[in-house]
Amino acid sequence: NAGVTQTPKFQVLKTGQSMTLQCAQDMNHNSMYWYRQDPGMGLRLIYYSASEGTTDKGEVPNGYNVSRLNKREFSLRLESAAPSQTSVYFCASSAQTGYGYTFGSGTRLTVV
Amino acid sequence: DQQVKQNSPSLSVQEGRISILNCDYTNSMFDYFLWYKKYPAEGPTFLISISSIKDKNEDGRFTVFLNKSAKHLSLHIVPSQPGDSAVYFCAAGLSGSNYKLTFGKGTLLTVNP
Numbered sequence: 001n002a003g004v005t006q007t008p009k010f011q012v013l014k015t016g017q018s019m020t021l022q023c024a025q026d027m028n029h030n031s032m033y034w035y036r037q038d039p040g041m042g043l044r045l046i047y048y049s050a051s052e053g054t055t056d057k058g059e060v061p062n063g064y065n066v067s068r069l070n071k072r073e074f075s076l077r078l079e080s081a082a083p084s085q086t087s088v089y090f091c092a093s094s095a096q097t098g099y100g101y102t103f104g105s106g107t108r109l110t111v112v
Numbered sequence: 113d114q115q116v117k118q119n120s121p122s123l124s125v126q127e128g129r130i131s132i133l134n135c136d137y138t139n140s141m142f143d144y145f146l147w148y149k150k151y152p153a154e155g156p157t158f159l160i161s162i163s164s165i166k167d168k169n170e171d172g173r174f175t176v177f178l179n180k181s182a183k184h185l186s187l188h189i190v191p192s193q194p195g196d197s198a199v200y201f202c203a204a205g206l207s208g209s210n211y212k213l214t215f216g217k218g219t220l221l222t223v224n225p
Contacts, residue, residue, distance in 0.1 A: 004155070031211055033212070035215075040121075040217060041217060042118075042201065042215045042216055042217035042218055043156070043201065043215040044215075045212060045213075045214075048212060050211075058212070090155055090156070092155075094211050096211050100146045100148070100158045100161060100203070100205075100213065101156075101158070101213065102158070103148075103155030103156045103157070104155050105153075105154055105155045106153075106154070106155050
């Protein structure tokens with residue numbers, strides 16, 4: 001009964017480095033989402049995948065790419081990390097019922 | 113342009129009293145609304161939701177009220193408990209938009225013993 005699993009939980013990157021944040025859900029949900037949370041900014045949508053094989057930009061997509069590897073997994077890639085990408089990243093999934101998301105526990109990323 | 117607004121960054125109440133958290137939205141097309149609760153170092157967890165066809169939804173100590181004409185919703189917690197201390201996010205969604213949710217900035221609720 002894991003729900004949504006994110007890895008890693010913490011990461012420190014140097015400016016210009018790349019990395020991939022992993023997310024997997026075991027609830028057979030169709031839709032998956034990546035949000036970032038910054039102080040005073042709430043949760044902002046980066047990218048989402050309405051179903052396997054599709055991805056779309058959200059509110060703040062610049063500097064990120066995503067891959068919906070299969071129905072379970074949705075990864076977020078930073079190709080060249082910048083200090084402005086220091087944030088807490090949350091992955092979520094939804095059954096498209098209109099009753100909201102299940103969130104992972106987050107990845108705290110610091111770019112120095 | 114912030115479509116979901118929580119204008120109070122923080123709220124402090126005494127244990128046993130009522131907590132009222134407020135949320136305003138600008139997009140009249142939103143047709144469902146949710147409240148999430150978030151503890152430090154954890155992901156947000158779903159608390160309660162309401163469809164735009166209703167004006168009230170209740171679940172135990174938690175009640176959400178929706179005033180569509182004012183584009184306003186509120187979360188009432190009665191009675192408040194110290195374990196309710198958390199950040200509360202209001203979110204709004206639009207059916208048919210791939211169920212994307214738009215979140216407010218959150219309100220930090222502190223319930224004092």
